[in-house]
Amino acid sequence: MITESNVLNPHQWVSQYADYLYLYAMMRINNEDTAKDLVQETFLAALEKVDKFEGKSTERTWLTAILKNKIIDVYRKRASGLTVNSAYEAEQETDDFFDEDTGHWKAKYAPQPIATIDGQDVLLKKEFNGILQMCLAKLPHLWRSVFTMKHLDDAAAAVICSELRVTQANFWVIIHRAKVSLRACLQKNWN
Template sequence: MSVTTENSKKELENWVNQYSDELYSWALYKTSSKETAEDLVQETFLAAFNKIESFQGKSQPKTWLFAILNNKVVDYYRLSARTTKNNFSLTEESGFELSDGLFNTTENWINKDINPIWDQEEQLLDNPNFNLVLQFCMDDLPEKWKLAMTSKYLTNNKADVICKELEITTSNYWQIIHRAKLLLKKCLETKWD
């Protein structure tokens, strides 16, 4: 049954009373921030209020609200990934700069400290929030670099197959992979808290 204009306010009040705690718990789990979780739940109910007349009752209200909340969480991470303190952007030029900065003038490795995010006990790939940021960083790679990384690590294609697909040489392929990994590392260190 659809929610009509007359009873939409009352219905939403019932949903707020009934589902706020569960929505908040989920938002807190996804963001690890009380303030952000509160904001996301509030935004969820505001969006629900604005679209309540389109709710047709084909799913439970709780399911509908959680779908809205999940979209708000994704939007939150998308915005967080795009607005960084350092305004770091994933371009081929920044990849070259990162690669060039690994060696000193005598061609020796520059000793760099490891960022503390890599020194965690938890497995980062088991963390859904980390995976969201990783996906945003992957999406921001230059297109050819993203295709090379996806082909190598997600579809497990061989280097010669990838080189044919991207119409690049083998040495160019390995440089792209190396620089793309450096860009991903820098992006994750910049955007992952």
């Protein structure tokens, strides 16, 4: 049932939600032009579906759900374009971290403690987020998509596998390799 508090007001969408939706898309896509395009596409799709809004959520939640679907479409497109070479090269990079005989970390690459960020230091948070985005951008598209959906969107593994068309086993391998690569990048650039 639509109530006064959840009536759509398309004339206010840009002023009320554009910045929020843009930042949401940027955290997941890490490309300004694509993020801007996704926000515009979200508004257009919402206008086309305005009669389907049931009022079960707020306007912002509804627009965010539309944007999430647009982002997943980008992930799918990018993941389907993953070349064998880029996956192989990324796998080789993560394999370099471990001793072939024992499977343990090589001393040079062993995880080091990462400096924590005090909850009040806004500049440090901003700097860290910039480095994290740079490290995420270095991952192969499929890895970045899986990692982002899992750790930023809190999507379930089954949903990610279905949306990106990967097997459960492949999902866990990708998550592991993405974490290893991100940790190495953060250790190199943050500490």
